[in-house]
Amino acid sequence: xxxxxxxxxxxxxxxxxxxxxxxxxxxxxxxxxxxxxxxxxxxxxxxxxxxxxxxxxxxxxxxxxxxxxxxxxxxxxxxxxxxxxxxxxxxxxxxxxxxxxxxxxxxxxxxxxxxxxxxxxxxxxxxxxxxxxxxxxxxxxxxxxxxxxxxxxxxxxxxxxxxxxxxxxxxxxxxxxxxxxxxxxxxxxxxxxxxxxxxxxxxxxxxxxxxxxxxxxxxxxxxxxxxxxxxxxxxxxxxxxxxxxxxxxxxxxxxxxxxxx
Numbered sequence: 001x002x003x004x005x006x007x008x009x010x011x012x013x014x015x016x017x018x019x020x021x022x023x024x025x026x027x028x029x030x031x032x033x034x035x036x037x038x039x040x041x042x043x044x045x046x047x048x049x050x051x052x053x054x055x056x057x058x059x060x061x062x063x064x065x066x067x068x069x070x071x072x073x074x075x076x077x078x079x080x081x082x083x084x085x086x087x088x089x090x091x092x093x094x095x096x097x098x099x100x101x102x103x104x105x106x107x108x109x110x111x112x113x114x115x116x117x118x119x120x121x122x123x124x125x126x127x128x129x130x131x132x133x134x135x136x137x138x139x140x141x142x143x144x145x146x147x148x149x150x151x152x153x154x155x156x157x158x159x160x161x162x163x164x165x166x167x168x169x170x171x172x173x174x175x176x177x178x179x180x181x182x183x184x185x186x187x188x189x190x191x192x193x194x195x196x197x198x199x200x201x202x203x204x205x206x207x208x209x210x211x212x213x214x215x216x217x218x219x220x221x222x223x224x225x226x227x228x229x230x231x232x233x234x235x236x237x238x239x240x241x242x243x244x245x246x247x248x249x250x251x252x253x254x255x256x257x258x259x260x261x
Contacts, residue, residue, distance in 0.1 A: 151202035158232030
């Protein structure tokens, strides 16, 4: 099920009330730990306003609910997987993230920030492909695939990033990993250091924020944020290439089959 929460925002004049609503507080500000003081700052930012206007045009001119549902159906056919149920909320936030999952009213839900797409349908497809693999793995393993262990999170995100690569090949690694190119370069140049830091922690969630959170107060010096997405992407990519596999071949594989030392 897809819920377009911002469909009544017909112009930028409606945005302030929307961002200050209880719904956005529960869907965005609380789970993402975003300071609501940023609202006024963003509302005076012309680049952000342009992105929001493009988001408004997108859902005015396109049936997003049907578009996304059709994409998910295509992914199901491609991977031979069937999602029993899912909930996705389409929102406009403060341009601080793209798509994320959390528990809302006791259920696992996904939240997609429309302004982050910036009117680019390829970017939307990349995000949907990534999120689809999360739904498959949550359904298969029936456990918290994001916070249970560091090792599992590496492979969960690595599979998501690589399925995006299958859907739209020949883009830069950073586009699949949703990070700046400098982060990809850093990981490639320091992969031994990354693996040294994670040793002894793979089956715990002790370093989750250091490797995955956008605003992490990292305990690992000089390491950029969200390194875990890139590391997971590279490990899964290497596994696929060495074994001549596709994502549908490993979408349900246990993380330890890939991440071994």
